[in-house]
Amino acid sequence: MYFSKLSIERSVLLLLVTSSKSIIINYLLFHFFGLFLAFKLV
DSSP, rough: HHHHHHHHHHHHHHHHHHHHHHHHHHHHHHHHHHHHHHHHHH
């Protein structure tokens, strides 16, 4: 029981870490894409 609870908590933590990483990556990509578009429009 203890080990299964630990693995569940670990998987949730891993999911949070990966999702936060993907959010940061998406934000950076969107930011750079916006800058690129802004420079192309100018």
